[in-house]
Each structure stands twice: as C-alpha cells, then as structure tokens.
Amino acid sequence: MMVNSVYKHLGRLPSVILGGVVAVAVIAGSMSNSGTARAEGTLRVGMTAADIPLSWGQPDQGFEGYRFMGLMLYDGLINWDLSSSNKPSGLIPGLAESWTVNPNDKTKWIFKLREGAKFHDGSEFDADAVLWNFDRLFDKTAPQYSARMASLVNFRIPSVSYNKDSNTKGWKKVDKYTVEFTTKSPDSFFPYQICYILMSSPAQFDNTGKDWNKFAQNPSGTGPWKLTKMVPRERAEFVPFKGHWDSSRQPKLDKLITIPIPDPNARTAALLSGQVDWIEAPSPDAIPKLKERGMVISSNLYPHVWSWHLSRVKGSPWNDIRIRKAANLAIDRAGVKALLGGYAIEAKGHVTPADPWYGKPSFQLRYDPAAAKKLLKEAGHGPNNPVKVKMMISASGSGQMLPLPMNEYIQQNLKEVGIDVEFEVMEWQSLLDRWRAGAKAEQANGAHGVNVSYTTQDPYSSFTRFLRCDLHAPSGVNWGYHCNKEIDGLLEKASLAFDPKERDIWIAKVHTMEVDQALFVWVVHDVAPRAMTTKVQGFIQARNWFQSLTPVSMK
Amino acid sequence: MLTYLIRRILYVIPICLGVTVLVFGLVHLAPGDPLSAVVPPDAPEEMVQELRVAYGFDKPLPIQYATWLGRVLTGDLGVSVARGREVTSELALAVPNTLILAVGGTLLGFTLGAFFGGVAGYFQGRWIDKLATGIAITGVSVPHYWLGLVLVIIFSVEMNVLPAIGMGPNGSSTWVWDTEHMKHLVLPIITLSVIPMGIITRTVRATVAEILNQEFVQALHAKGLLNHQVLMHVVTNAAPTTLAVMGIQLGYLLGGSILVETVFQWPGTGSLLNSAIFERDIPLLQGTILVLAMFFVFLNLLVDLVQSAIDPRMVR
Numbered sequence: 001m002m003v004n005s006v007y008k009h010l011g012r013l014p015s016v017i018l019g020g021v022v023a024v025a026v027i028a029g030s031m032s033n034s035g036t037a038r039a040e041g042t043l044r045v046g047m048t049a050a051d052i053p054l055s056w057g058q059p060d061q062g063f064e065g066y067r068f069m070g071l072m073l074y075d076g077l078i079n080w081d082l083s084s085s086n087k088p089s090g091l092i093p094g095l096a097e098s099w100t101v102n103p104n105d106k107t108k109w110i111f112k113l114r115e116g117a118k119f120h121d122g123s124e125f126d127a128d129a130v131l132w133n134f135d136r137l138f139d140k141t142a143p144q145y146s147a148r149m150a151s152l153v154n155f156r157i158p159s160v161s162y163n164k165d166s167n168t169k170g171w172k173k174v175d176k177y178t179v180e181f182t183t184k185s186p187d188s189f190f191p192y193q194i195c196y197i198l199m200s201s202p203a204q205f206d207n208t209g210k211d212w213n214k215f216a217q218n219p220s221g222t223g224p225w226k227l228t229k230m231v232p233r234e235r236a237e238f239v240p241f242k243g244h245w246d247s248s249r250q251p252k253l254d255k256l257i258t259i260p261i262p263d264p265n266a267r268t269a270a271l272l273s274g275q276v277d278w279i280e281a282p283s284p285d286a287i288p289k290l291k292e293r294g295m296v297i298s299s300n301l302y303p304h305v306w307s308w309h310l311s312r313v314k315g316s317p318w319n320d321i322r323i324r325k326a327a328n329l330a331i332d333r334a335g336v337k338a339l340l341g342g343y344a345i346e347a348k349g350h351v352t353p354a355d356p357w358y359g360k361p362s363f364q365l366r367y368d369p370a371a372a373k374k375l376l377k378e379a380g381h382g383p384n385n386p387v388k389v390k391m392m393i394s395a396s397g398s399g400q401m402l403p404l405p406m407n408e409y410i411q412q413n414l415k416e417v418g419i420d421v422e423f424e425v426m427e428w429q430s431l432l433d434r435w436r437a438g439a440k441a442e443q444a445n446g447a448h449g450v451n452v453s454y455t456t457q458d459p460y461s462s463f464t465r466f467l468r469c470d471l472h473a474p475s476g477v478n479w480g481y482h483c484n485k486e487i488d489g490l491l492e493k494a495s496l497a498f499d500p501k502e503r504d505i506w507i508a509k510v511h512t513m514e515v516d517q518a519l520f521v522w523v524v525h526d527v528a529p530r531a532m533t534t535k536v537q538g539f540i541q542a543r544n545w546f547q548s549l550t551p552v553s554m555k
Numbered sequence: 556m557l558t559y560l561i562r563r564i565l566y567v568i569p570i571c572l573g574v575t576v577l578v579f580g581l582v583h584l585a586p587g588d589p590l591s592a593v594v595p596p597d598a599p600e601e602m603v604q605e606l607r608v609a610y611g612f613d614k615p616l617p618i619q620y621a622t623w624l625g626r627v628l629t630g631d632l633g634v635s636v637a638r639g640r641e642v643t644s645e646l647a648l649a650v651p652n653t654l655i656l657a658v659g660g661t662l663l664g665f666t667l668g669a670f671f672g673g674v675a676g677y678f679q680g681r682w683i684d685k686l687a688t689g690i691a692i693t694g695v696s697v698p699h700y701w702l703g704l705v706l707v708i709i710f711s712v713e714m715n716v717l718p719a720i721g722m723g724p725n726g727s728s729t730w731v732w733d734t735e736h737m738k739h740l741v742l743p744i745i746t747l748s749v750i751p752m753g754i755i756t757r758t759v760r761a762t763v764a765e766i767l768n769q770e771f772v773q774a775l776h777a778k779g780l781l782n783h784q785v786l787m788h789v790v791t792n793a794a795p796t797t798l799a800v801m802g803i804q805l806g807y808l809l810g811g812s813i814l815v816e817t818v819f820q821w822p823g824t825g826s827l828l829n830s831a832i833f834e835r836d837i838p839l840l841q842g843t844i845l846v847l848a849m850f851f852v853f854l855n856l857l858v859d860l861v862q863s864a865i866d867p868r869m870v871r
Binding site for chain 1: 586598639704711728827
C-alpha cells in the first residue's frame with residue numbers, strides 16, 4: 001500500500017529534489033556497472049522470514065522454515081507429494097519405502113526404510129539413524145537431545161508413545177532397515193504427523209563436536225540440497241546434492257540463494273531492481289506494478305483458511321447458532337477477495353469444495369444480508385438491539401494476509417445486519433499468546449473471538465486440535481472451548497479408519513457438521529501469490545504450504 | 556585538567572551500572588512471555604516450561620539480573636534464544652556493518668550541516684539563510700522510512716542505477732571497498748544523513764549568529780582583523796556546542812536506525828534489534844541495547860573530554 005501511495009505522490013516532488021535525483025543518478029551512473037558474475041542457473045529467492053531458518057534439522061520460522069530450509073536439506077520418513085499443481089497434495093514415500101499398521105494391534109506401525117540413502121556427509125541412513133533422531137526430540141538422557149528442537153516439532157506428533165518417567169520409547173529397531181513405532185492409541189493420522197520429523201545425520205553431529213549450533217553451520221541431511229554458506233540474517237546458499245536417493249528430485253539449478261526480506265516493500269523493490277529473481281508473498285497492491293514490469297505471478301489454492309475462531313464460553317453471543325449463521329451470511333466474500341486484488345478464494349467452509357474432506361454441508365456460505373437479518377430477528381436482535389461482540393485481531397502476522405483492512409471490511413458487513421463488532425488490535429505475538437491461553441483466560445479480556453488464520457494441511461491441524469473437547473487450554477488450542485460429543489465421536493472414527501478413503505469419509509462428516517453448525521466465521525482461503533521474473537522456469541506450485549524448488553531452472 | 560579527567564571517567568561507572576538496570580528493567584517490563592515468539596503457538600506448556608528453566612526465565616527477576624550482570628562483566632552477553640548463536644558473535648557481525656553506515660552518514664551529514672549552518676548564520680536574514688534553514692527543516696521533518704522508500708523507488712526500481720537492498724552482491728561477508736559494494740552504500744547513507752544534517756545546520760546557524768552578535772567580534776573587527784580571521788574566532792567559539800550536538804548525533808547513528816536498516820535490509824545493529832524485538836529474544840535484545848548504550852556513554856565521555864580540551868572553561 002505504501003509503495004503505491006508513494007508512487008502516486010512522485011509527480012509532486014519539488015524540482016529541488018528532482019535536481020538531487022539527477023545528481024545522485026549521475027554519480028551512480030559514473031560508477032562501474034559491471035556487477036558480479038553469477039553462475040548460470042542461480043536462483044535468488046526473497047523470503048518473508050526475518051532470518052535464515054534454523055538449519056539443524058527441525059526448522060523454525062513456521063512452514064516457511066520447512067519450505068526454504070527443512071525440506072531442502074532433509075527428508076522425512078514420509079514426504080509430501082509436491083509434483084502437481086492441480087490436485088491436493090498427498091503423502092508419498094520418503095526415507096521409508098512403505099508403512100503399514102499392524103492389523104492385530106493398530107497401535108503398532110512398521111516402517112520399511114529405503115536402502116542406499118546417504119546423508120550429505122556420506123554416512124548411511126538406516127534404522128539406527130531413525131531411533132537417534134527420535135531420541136533427539138524426546139529422550140533427555142541422549143547426548144543429542146535438544147529441548148529447543150523438541151519445542152519446534154513435538155506438538156506435531158502427539159500420537160507417538162513416550163513415557164518420560166520410565167524413558168519407554170514408542171520407536172524400536174526391528175532390523176537395519178525396519179523400524180516399529182507405537183502410538184498411544186490407534187491413530188490413522190500418524191503418517192501425517194511423522195512427515196514433520198526430519199532426519200539429521202548422527203555422524204555429522206559427532207563430526208561437529210556434538211554441538212547443535214555447530215551442526216547448524218555445517219548441516220547434513222539426506223535432502224536434495226546441501227547448504228554451502230550461511231550468513232545470519234542475510235543469506236543461505238545451497239547447491240544440489242548429487243547423491244540424493246530420488247533422481248526425479250535432482251535440482252536443475254546450479255545454485256540457490258535464499259535471502260530474508262521481511263518487509264514487503266523491500267521485497268518488491270528487490271525484485272524490480274533485479275537483486276532477486278523470486279519473492280514470496282508480494283503485497284496485493286504491488287501486484288499490478290509487478291505485472292506491468294513483466295513479472296510472473298504464480299498462485300494456487302493451498303491448505304489455508306482465514307477465519308474468526310469463536311468463543312463458546314458462557315455468555316458468548318456465538319453460543320447461539322442463529323447468530324453464528326447470520327455472521328457467515330452477512331459477509332461479502334467477493335468484496336474481501338476484491339480487496340485482496342483477487343488473490344484469494346471465497347470460503348465455503350474450513351476447507352474448499354475441491355478437498356476430499358469437504359463433505360456435503362447443507363448450510364451454504366453465501367452473501368445474503370436479508371437471511372442474516374432474519375436469523376438475527378429470530379434470535380431476538382434487531383436494529384435497536386444489535387449483537388455486540390469483541391474480537392481480538394492482529395495488525396500483521398504469518399498467514400494473516402491483510403488483517404486490518406479485511407477485518408474492517410467484515411466489521412462493516414456485520415454492522416449492516418445488526419452485529420456490532422469491537423476490535424482489540426494487538427501485535428501478532430501477543431495475539432498468539434492469548435490464543436494459546438484460551439477464551440477463559442484473563443488475557444482474553446472478555447473477547448468473543450480471535451482472528452488467527454490456520455493451516456488445513458493435515459486432519460489433526462485442520463480439525464482435531466480445534467474441535468476435540470479435551471484439547472482446550474492448556475492441553476491444546478481449542479481456543480473457544482467448543483465441545484460436541486458427536487464431533488468427538490466422528491473424529492475418533494476417523495482416527496480409527498486406516499483405509500485412507502474411509503478416513504476421508506469420516507473427516508468429511510466432521511467438516512459437514514462443522515459447517516452446518518457454523519462453528520467458525522469463515523472468510524477466504526489464501527492462494528499464496530509469489531512473484532518471479534520470466535527467467536524462472538519449471539516451477540510447479542503445489543497445493544501445499546511446502547514447495548519443491550528442484551524442478552526450477554533459470555532461462 | 557587531570558582531576559577533571561579522572562572525575563569524568565569515574566562518573567562513567569555508576570552511569571554504566573544504571574544503564575544495565577535500565578536495559579534489563581525495560582526489556583522485562585514489556586508484557587508477554589519471553590519464549591512466546593520462539594516456540595510455535597501449539598507447543599505444549601510443559602515444553603515451554605522446560606525451555607523457561609533451560610534459559611533461566613523461571614527465576615526471580617533480581618536473580619536473573621544478577622546472573623546476567625555477572626556474565627556481562629566477564630564479556631559474556633549470553634546466547635540468542637531464537638537463533639542459538641552467541642550474542643557477542645551476532646554483535647561482532649552487525650556492529651561493523653552499522654559503523655560503515657554511521658561513518659558515511661556522519662561525514663555527509665556533518666559536512667553539509669556545518670556548511671549550511673555556517674553560511675546561514677553568517678548571512679543571517681538573507682535569502683541564502685532562508686534556503687539553508689528550509690533545507691534543515693526539511694531534513695529534520697522528513698521521515699526516514701518514507702525518504703528511504705522514495706529513494707529506492709526512484710534510483711533502484713525506476714532508474715535501476717543503484718541497488719535497493721543488502722550490503723553487496725554477495726552480502727556483508729565479502730565486503731570490500733570497491734565500486735560494486737559502494738553502490739550499496741549510497742542510498743542508505745543519504746537517508747541516514749538527512750536528520751543529522753538538519754539538526755547540525757540549525758545548531759551551527761544559531762551558534763554562529765549568536766557569536767557574531769557578541770562584543771568581542773566587534774572588537775576583533777575594530778582591531779582590523781580581516782573577515783576570514785574573525786571567522787576563525789567564530790568557529791573556535793562555536794565548536795564546543797556543535798561538537799556536543801555532533802556527539803549525540805553520532806551516538807544515534809552508531810546505534811543504527813531500525814527503520815533505515817529495515818528499508819535497505821542492511822545487516823547492522825538496527826536490523827539486529829528489529830529481529831530481537833519481533834522474536835522477543837531477550838538475551839539478544841539486552842545485549843544489543845547494552846552495547847549501543849555503552850557506545851553512547853563512551854562517546855559522550857569522549858565529547859566532554861574534547862570539549863574541555865578546546866574550551867578550558869568547561870573544566871572549571
């Protein structure tokens with residue numbers, strides 16, 4: 001927004017400044033324009049992160065950390081299929097060639113490991129490496145245990161069995177290339193959870209003096225890229241790992257450079273001035289300028305939802321389903337999409353109708369202010385007696401798109417049907433603190449909802465953590481204390497369905513009920529716009545938070 | 556003079572201690588959990604508590620302060636919670652980068668400021684005074700962030716003659732004083748120099764104008780001294796005030812500008828502070844602010860000593 005407003009005012013610059021412009025341009029032009037030669041096939045990416053994500057195995061910086069560090073240097077036992085842009089991204093074999101649940105004891109999973117896979121340091125990947133990596137996250141007596149690393153990922157794998165008192169582990173070696181995992185209870189979501197655990201090299205840990213910070217400077221995984229240089233807060237450089245086990249994922253580039261540029265205006269300027277070839281998340285109002293300058297804008301649906309998470313604690317207006325439905329009917333989602341420059345998809349639920357988990361909800365999310373007013377009237381509200389709600393929102397934040405203008409737009413929509421919204425605007429981390437604390441906490445300060453955008457990448461992240469009765473604070477992030485035993489039953493059936501198609505059917509039933517009961521106020525799904533020069537070739541934007549840069553080349 | 560010198564140096568000790576209390580207190584006054592930005596929001600409380608203990612955030616604040624101060628006195632500023640790197644090594648990377656910008660901004664800002672201020676003061680009330688004053692007011696009024704953006708749009712995006720971000724084609728680790736790297740300096744230095752230029756212009760103008768109205772100047776003219784000889788006396792008398800202001804401005808510039816370094820992605824102390832604030836990285840935040848505050852304290856000491864050397868009345 002700033003860039004455009006600055007552009008608009010350029011014409012009014014006084015002549016004295018223009019004189020200065022000419023002077024600086026002359027000085028700059030007199031300097032050598034030789035530039036520094038770059039190797040052919042070098043791609044420079046401007047990330048939104050403020051620093052290079054941690055490179056020791058489990059990355060920080062959220063899913064961008066996985067995208068631009070974790071899944072480049074490392075593999076999981078199970079990987080995401082990032083090869084297609086026109087179907088939902090599913091799970092595919094990674095360092096495990098296959099995984100099966102024991103039909104007689106569905107808490108036991110057998111993972112057959114890939115033979116011949118090597119770490120960047122040349123050491124071999126095998127069952128011992130798997131056990132070592134799990135010990136790294138759970139066993140406090142292991143030299144490789146890292147509390148910091150564990151804090152980044154253990155919450156993503158809640159099913160795995162581990163007793164910290166007796167140090168009894170839910171992972172054991174069967175033979176050199178077979179590992180058995182035990183879950184706390186039968187859980188078909190386990191493969192989705194284990195794909196977040198990335199395999200670091202035990203040999204390299206020894207080589208770097210058993211010090212994770214030193215390991216991070218010279219990391220070693222089995223992934224398709226090797227880290228060759230890292231300057232904190234400035235850049236990370238990668239080259240292809242020629243010994244990667246999957247020849248179809250051999251990078252085509254000679255070199256990849258990632259540069260943290262958290263400010264969106266700086267990212268746009270860097271792309272337009274030729275300092276990077278690709279930027280993540282250009283701001284919507286910069287996109288017309290980028291297109292005008294010949295940049296390619298890539299976008300695709302991915303598992304993201306921008307919604308209002310509602311409080312169901314005593315006294316919350318959202319306890320009345322008619323008010324929840326009215327709010328969902330009052331929002332002009334097409335208008336919100338236009339506000340975002342068209343780079344969004346209007347929400348029809350927590351996931352999109354293209355998702356196998358969508359189901360068949362009878363409540364249609366549409367813009368129908370008349371129907372919203374009728375529902376509010378039935379609920380005892382009218383122009384003289386509006387519903388009053390207080391929402392916690394952030395001024396910015398990961399995945400939050402344009403939270404202030406979007407929320408203000410929605411506030412206006414709701415005002416028009418008789419819902420008065422008061423905002424408590426706060427910094428992103430403060431919002432997350434309060435989100436974690438739950439709607440009953442003192443920090444919630446009586447708020448009836450919170451605006452945090454979510455991933456819908458896997459069943460647990462999409463549904464279980466928000467809907468299961470026992471996952472409210474401090475056990476989880478069911479912020480609003482939602483509880484419906486029927487939904488709990490459906491979630492349990494889904495977790496007990498080991499046939500993926502059957503599991504999807506149960507999850508779809510959960511989603512159907514979630515939409516029919518209007519448990520959230522859903523607004524849009526992001527489409528992850530990224531801008532690049534026409535030199536960038538071969539990128540396939542998968543329907544995933546993660547992306548593969550291995551097929552990319554430079555023309 | 557020697558007594559003054561010793562007394563002035565001794566003053567620095569309680570000031571430094573006070574600075575450590577302020578730095579620690581202000582950082583911990585900010586609401587929120589010091590680990591909230593470092594651990595993912597879904598991380599269970601048990602895990603967060605484990606980290607809290609590991610980093611010592613579970614202890615009472617006076618004990619945390621005493622532990623931190625003890626380490627600081629041995630030169631250990633701790634380890635960044637977010638990045639796992641030593642704060643001293645982070646500062647060792649960032650401070651030289653900011654120094655490059657600060658020295659450049661200082662030279663440009665002070666030179667222009669002294670020139671415009673001197674001319675405006677000497678020709679008070681004339682059109683040249685009004686022009687210089689106008690430039691000074693513009694300098695102090697224009698927001699850094701806006702000016703940086705405008706310069707980037709003009710010279711990087713539209714004209715494509717200067718780089719928009721960074722400290723060189725391959726980052727700061729390969730910095731050399733060649734044309735390619737110097738091009739990266741031009742826009743941030745111009746942006747950074749504008750405010751000190753404005754402030755120094757106004758200070759020098761006011762000081763020169765005031766001195767020119769003093770009786771000793773008339774006496775010098777009456778003695779038959781030439782204009783440039785009188786001017787030398789004026790400059791000598793204006794120097795202490797100007798130096799004091801320059802010292803403060805240099806302190807600000809050495810502290811790095813969060814906004815300028817963010818706009819230009821300059822990997823200096825401002826950028827480091829920005830990261831530390833957003834990640835609530837308390838050890839990094841404390842260490843960086845402390846070092847920058849110490850710069851300020853020692854710079855003021857230096858300015859005081861130079862002032863007293865120039866103007867012996869200061870000692871009295």
